[in-house]
Amino acid sequence: MRVSDTHRYAFWDTNRVIAITVLALLPSLGVTIWENGSAIIAPLTFLAGLSVFWYSVFARLRQMPMCWDGISWAILFVLFLPDAVPLWQQGLALSFGVIMGALIFGGHGRGFLNPVTVGIAFLLFSFPGSALQTPTVSTTIAAVYGGALLLATGLLSLRIVVGFAGSFALLGTLFSVPDLWESARNASLLLGVVFLIGDPIAAASTNPGRSIYGLLAGSLVIFLTLSTDASGIPAATVFAALLSSIFAPLIDQIVIWTNVRRRAGRQING
């Protein structure tokens, strides 16, 4: 008699995490469809199908359970890219993102990068000149809703958001970035903070680490905005997300070293 066959012992599981993420993304998607018309539905269907295809291929090759987070990556991808980017380029970038960002590590939660970050960074490198989506006020509101939902369910860390906002505002004022307040309301920036930088897989996994990681990401956005004149805030957000998630394991390691030393001191003095 094993109880565990019929009963759930944990509240969260990967499907639930994906479902909540998709719920947080839906308003942004709805607003984008409403504003850009139905032209976006075709790429969305294509990208979602493509990413589910890659997940099922890897699930079969590696004999791993199927995971559906490809759908949330496809939605996020569409939100960042305008329909001006050719479909084959989008498909190529997304394939690169999910394979190199997640699947080669063994799927969701086993890598250290966000697939969308990897995919868009790949697109911006390979096809310079592809501009990212120009957002509107309603997409901003929708992105704020998504962030609030993830914060309330605990899937997004408040420390990352606060750290990011702190260094973004401080350094932005210090270097007098033009249109700082306009940039802060940019939907791509908000989506980037909530879904790319705030992705618990890509972020640091300790509390002090999360604050440092947020600070790092915020300052990287400012520096990248200052140094690259053409691509603007959305591209800066994506590259900041990529760089800071590469540094996240190092930040965690430093936090671990500090913690181990502090605990050793406690043992001796205690």
Add this chain to the structure above:
Amino acid sequence: MFDQSKAAVQGNALLFKFTKGLKLNAGAGPNGNIPNVPEINHVALLGSDYPSVKFEVKVTEGDEVKSGQIICVDRDRPEIRFIAPAAGKISRISYGARRRLGALVISVEGNGELVFDPEPASKDRLALRNLLLESGAWTSLRSRPFGHIPNLDSCPSAIFITATDSFPLAVNPSEIITAQSEMFQRGAEALTRLTDGPVFVCQVPGPPLIETHGRLEIVSFSGPHPSGLPGTHIHHLMPVSHQRSVWQIGYQDVLAIGHLLKTGRIMTKRTLSIGGAGLAKPALISAPLGAKLAELVRHLTSANSPTLISGSILSRRDTAYLGRYDLQVTVLERESPVRPVRPFWHRLLDWLPYSQQKAIIPLEAFERVFPFHILPAPLMRSLAVGDVETAMRLGCLELLEEDLELLSWLCPSNSDYGALLRRALESLVEESGI
């Protein structure tokens, strides 16, 4: 000595207030009325309750035993005895993997019991130890690190009496202790003779449960679960390591020691709380150690074969008998998920199939329920991959299975970190050759 940041002095007792933790909403706990006494026909000694003990069984199937009679000893430390919690006939002895004792079941008949002479133990330290060993009360002590039954010649830096219980639907320890405060005082005072260090009585803030003097101290802990677990208390008062070990004991076991010292008779009955989604109302029950779970609840539920857990809703023990250190039984609805808190969006998620993907997603929520100076996500990762060295550096020696239950509850990987921790601890024991 302790973590100054969290401690405050209240009267002459220390008070720790925790904000980290999880208040699981599992409904009302049992009321402080007189417990039911159901008829129990089977009791068992479970091998899984005592990790690392190699049992040498002293009885065979069909033997008649009295309550308090020796049924097993630890092969490596034969002075450590396991006694029959009720009189009857040995009906079944089953073995698990590697010939480890699975369960030794006694069919309860009659009421023969052994009586011990508590007189020498009231003064002499060695006589006290021998009485505890003979009467099987020694097995109610557990030492940290590792959570084993302590060695005979070891002297702990402190003994922690856990007079708190923060599990959902748990018994209120204060009510049980106040009803038998003389026994509790007697038991706690005896424990001061087993250590040269302090004996901490850990309770919730309120009237003191014991008269303190000398090395007998009261420390109060408040906050959501796990503020009532000995792991939390020990971590903040006296963190353990390879260099320092402490013992822990539950309040009902202290009452049993007090009872033994006063009367010479073994108190094998425990007051348990029975609750959960499969039960209309939680109830208090008085039953012997190792009682068969199905017999504990049969007068409370009409369900044919309810799913029963020894321990709280967070525990993953699916045994047929009450665990040695468990003071509650949870009745689950058949074929329904265990879920203590259910806002509307939880129900929306119910129709989702259960994911087989077992990856850790390091959520900030882990830190919110983990009141230790230990980093949860790195520890969980190291336990999941079996990196014992890293787990030890991160502080796994301070923890036992129950301390990680909330992390298992929150982690999307659905791993049982308690079981993983046990495996890590046992391999650390083997390496260090203790």
